[in-house]
Amino acid sequence: MFRLPTLASLFLLVLEAAHASPCIAFDANFNLLVFGLDGKDWNAGTQDTWPSGSAKDITTSGRPPFDGSNTTCYLSQFYNAVYVMNGDASQPSAVHIYNPASSSWSTQPVTTAGFNPANFDAILDHDTNVFYALSNGEMYFLDMGSLTAANSSGLTWNDVGKPSFSTDNYKPVMALAQNHIHFLDVPNVPAGSAQIFVIHFSYFQPDAQAYSGATFPAAHGQATSFFQESGVQQEFAFIPDDGSATYVINVETNTTTSFPGPSIKDAAATYFAGITSLVQLASDGTVSYLPYKQGDTQTNQAAAWGKVTSIASAAPPSSHNSTSSASGSASATKSSAGAKASSGASTNSDQSSDARVSREARIAAIAATALAALGFALL
Numbered sequence: 472m473f474r475l476p477t478l479a480s481l482f483l484l485v486l487e488a489a490h491a492s493p494c495i496a497f498d499a500n501f502n503l504l505v506f507g508l509d510g511k512d513w514n515a516g517t518q519d520t521w522p523s524g525s526a527k528d529i530t531t532s533g534r535p536p537f538d539g540s541n542t543t544c545y546l547s548q549f550y551n552a553v554y555v556m557n558g559d560a561s562q563p564s565a566v567h568i569y570n571p572a573s574s575s576w577s578t579q580p581v582t583t584a585g586f587n588p589a590n591f592d593a594i595l596d597h598d599t600n601v602f603y604a605l606s607n608g609e610m611y612f613l614d615m616g617s618l619t620a621a622n623s624s625g626l627t628w629n630d631v632g633k634p635s636f637s638t639d640n641y642k643p644v645m646a647l648a649q650n651h652i653h654f655l656d657v658p659n660v661p662a663g664s665a666q667i668f669v670i671h672f673s674y675f676q677p678d679a680q681a682y683s684g685a686t687f688p689a690a691h692g693q694a695t696s697f698f699q700e701s702g703v704q705q706e707f708a709f710i711p712d713d714g715s716a717t718y719v720i721n722v723e724t725n726t727t728t729s730f731p732g733p734s735i736k737d738a739a740a741t742y743f744a745g746i747t748s749l750v751q752l753a754s755d756g757t758v759s760y761l762p763y764k765q766g767d768t769q770t771n772q773a774a775a776w777g778k779v780t781s782i783a784s785a786a787p788p789s790s791h792n793s794t795s796s797a798s799g800s801a802s803a804t805k806s807s808a809g810a811k812a813s814s815g816a817s818t819n820s821d822q823s824s825d826a827r828v829s830r831e832a833r834i835a836a837i838a839a840t841a842l843a844a845l846g847f848a849l850l
């Protein structure tokens with residue numbers, strides 16, 4: 472009777488483990504934070520320290536397990552808080568709040584009211600500290616107030632309505648600048664143009680905005696806004712899934728400039744921009760960056776992607792593909808017995824050489840358990 476749900480949940484667990492994703496963010500002092508990488512959280516400090524040294528282990532109690540799918544992190548620059556979505560597979564609607572000043576975590580319960588945490592893209596508005604998300608073709612907002620710790624009264628997503636454009640088969644790509652949300656890769660919008668939602672007036676501009684200069688493709692990708700020392704963002708980066716180039720869109724001049732694509736071409740990579748850098752977290756755990764400074768042609772022309780060495784030495788990237796569910800279940804099928812042993816070994820040790828294999832081992836061990844349960848159920 473209860474064999475079926477048990478099996479189903481085990482297989483869900485396999486899928487979730489296979490997609491478990493760390494995430495990157497900056498704090499308001501532009502220290503680079505990496506959460507859930509090799510099971511730990513890291514502070515890599517400011518950009519000048521990335522080429523050498525070792526990131527600081529900031530793993531502490533109250534943190535989410537970072538076992539969710541498509542985990543995303545956001546910086547509230549005004550309040551110096553990092554908000555995490557999908558950080559805990561068992562509480563997909565919760566927003567986890569990290570307070571960098573006190574190195575403390577809290578969990579904010581959130582009522583979804585139609586918002587689907589398994590299907591959305593979102594931005595955190597700079598000035599209002601309000602999330603806007605496009606989820607299942609509907610716009611929602613979530614007001615974070617001035618929270619640097621969870622509010623016991625709870626929060627709720629609010630329905631804004633449908634965008635002015637068709638969202639059929641649209642996998643949203645959202646970027647924030649000047650309190651405007653820029654939607655890229657919208658169906659029937661030409662390359663180099665974006666649809667715009669004006670946050671303060673809750674208004675969709677009727678026509679797409681065109682940008683001169685380099686033409687970014689009408690393709691799915693990742694977008695992230697560059698911060699200013701203070702005040703709203705004026706530029707955002709767009710990296711198409713094929714990683715062929717990095718586009719920087721300036722919404723003051725409405726121009727696009729193109730830069731080299733990341734060294735690691737990875738459609739599953741995530742990005743986070745600071746004031747003077749664009750950072751990539753690849754799905755194998757490698758963290759790379761492109762120095763970039765708004766209006767500084769000399770810096771930008773000389774810029775090349777490099778590794779954040781301090782993270783690589785603290786949490787060595789996996790040498791295998793660990794993110795696709797196919798590779799997760801394939802390795803489990805091959806050696807389900809061996810997987811259990813190696814996962815036991817890695818939990819006993821915090822050595823970085825073991826951390827290298829821990830993600831694969833965890834996935835394989837869970838898959839092995841699921842396969843064992845399957846065998847049991849078939850008896």
Ligand SMILES: *[C@@H]1O[C@H](CO)[C@@H](O)[C@H](O)[C@H]1NC(C)=O
Nearest residue numbers: 490540541557588589590642
């Ligand atoms: C994660 O993202 C992928 C790709 O966008 C999507 O297919 C999948 O449904 C998402 N899963 C969850 C649980 O959010």
Ligand SMILES: *[C@@H]1O[C@H](CO)[C@@H](O)[C@H](O)[C@H]1NC(C)=O
Nearest residue numbers: 614615616617618622623624
């Ligand atoms: C938090 O709690 C207080 C007191 O219950 C409430 O007034 C406030 O609106 C809540 N929400 C936010 C986002 O601060």
Ligand SMILES: *[C@@H]1O[C@H](CO)[C@@H](O)[C@H](O)[C@H]1NC(C)=O
Nearest residue numbers: 651667676680722723724725
């Ligand atoms: C740039 O685009 C925005 C959004 O459509 C528009 O409000 C603004 O007037 C444009 N600026 C210039 C200089 O064209």
Ligand SMILES: *[C@@H]1O[C@H](CO)[C@@H](O)[C@H](O)[C@H]1NC(C)=O
Nearest residue numbers: 755789790791792793795798
């Ligand atoms: C990871 O997977 C991709 C696509 O399946 C493949 O092209 C790439 O060579 C793999 N990388 C490693 C390090 O195995």
